Amino acid sequence: MMSLILGFKSAWLGLMGNKVRAFLTMLGVIIGVCSVITLVSVATGARQQMMMHMESMGTNVIQVYSQGWNVRFTLDDLKELEERVPTIKAAIPNVENWTYMRWRNHGENFGYSGTTEKYLVVTDSKLARGRFLTEGDVLHRRRVAVVGDQVVEVLFKGTNPMGQNINIQGQNFLVVGVMERKGKEYAIGPDSNVFIPVTSAMRLMATNQIHGLSIKANSAEDTRVATVHLKRIFQKKYGHPDAVGIHSQQEWLQQVEEMNRIMTLVMGAIASISLLVGGIGIMNIMLVSVTERTREIGIKKSLGAMNHHILIQFLVESVIISGVGGVIGIILGFGGANLVGMLGPETAVSLTSVIVSFGFAVGVGVIFGVWPAMKAASMKPVEALQRE
């Protein structure tokens, strides 16, 4: 124990005697750890963003979309599916557009969704005020709207939008409800959206075609059953397995996870190279340090230091370099992640990247410190003493 403290002290004194050199040696590790954390934070941030988007779509939801072959859905198709597939709870059409909207003299671009009264059920959304669209609204193609939280804030400047008219492409829609806030700060997504009856939306877009559906299954288990069932129905109907794309949320999640895993690995690998280079730098300096302190090693051996005393001293020195470098790297990594986050992509520092990169850095210190330390420890006392 005492010999470890002594080793630590000797190592510390050795480093303090060469502060600039110690810092420059650390730099390799600092840059390595910092870049691992920063790069991985980009990947993690992207993943979180995706997850939030996924969640906003509701759980146990199957997305059905046309992949060409002149596949178009109708509202009657929805009813038919709900009746034929017992594992389905509800189905809604996905009719979406992005356009300029006005309230009084304010104007802004927002998305609008043509949907039905089942939207709340399918996407697990909640209403904050008023009412949602009704079956009657859809049937009678009423010009009513339910607005997202961001719309209230940006377009209505916080005034109560209930009973106000929102102008979409020249048509006035009466606001009958406000959605509860869902995400954080969404530029796009349900919070910046206006929900209108699907029939009204299709008229606005001058179309009678629906390109996609969101279908909610009864449970996670039913999602799988329903997916298979739906695939069979559509293949029969259109005569081609690829005519309609059917993806459950779980499948999406798996893909997102897989993509993210690869992204994290690639970024981690790139950053690890700089850690490795940092390690070689440590080894280089440690060899110099051992040579410089040959005489000190000789003195210690003459006083009865055993090989492990010397070994520990130099090993501790290289681990201090890599460990302190790792800590500085972590701090800078947090800074780097925030900086990148301010510049554009969403970033989130993952605890795993911090732990792994720090562990890797210390490991590099040990691995690249072993050889110089062994070289020091195995010196013959008389030869070490004679060195000037």
Add this chain to the structure above:
Amino acid sequence: MIKLENITKTYKNDKLSVEVLKGISLDIEDGEMVAIMGPSGSGKSTLMNIIGCLDVPTSGIYLLSNQEIQKKSSRQLAIIRNRELGFIFQKYNLIPQLTAEENVEMPLIYRGMATRERIKRTREALDRVGLSHRIKHRPAELSGGEQQRVAIARALAAEPRVLLADEPTGNLDTKTGEEIMAVFQELNDQCMTLVLVTHDGDIAQHCKRLIRIQDGIIIGDSKVESRIKARGVLAELNLAKAVVS
């Protein structure tokens, strides 16, 4: 105590083979104060390194306290250096970053001694060389004589059976050298065995026995007649102490 039988040492490299020691036989008893004298290149330092277990002989038998040194592992030799031998070098060989106290306690740390005992012994050793007031000083803040006394304290703290000094006064002026010799003589009076290597006849005259070595063989081994009694600051210091008490 120390018994050398026909010790040889040959240094070899690719082309050259130099026999530095050509058969040294020697007995040193407990409580002796021996000077090994010889011109440079005579092999006296090599002999000292072998006695000090820093180097191993090419052939011959070396018994230290009845242990056959050539049969010891490097680990066992480290233990012997730590417990039985105290070294004093010409260039003091203190660790510059450490204070006097920290330098002195080093061999005790290697021994794994508990903190309290270690500090006590360290202070005692520094006290014995008259440096109690300098324990927190670093080597650079001390004079040459003081540095050598720290080195002696370091050797003493380990309570070795024998002190080995290689040109201990070589870097010091005559007066300071005299002080160091006074310390040695006092230690010897307290029954410490001392072996000194020197090329200075005056220094050798402070010892009890003089071994002359030349070209790797012993050419003379005699008792020192008319031994010089060194009077150093320390002796006066101790004298003053004695008067006070």
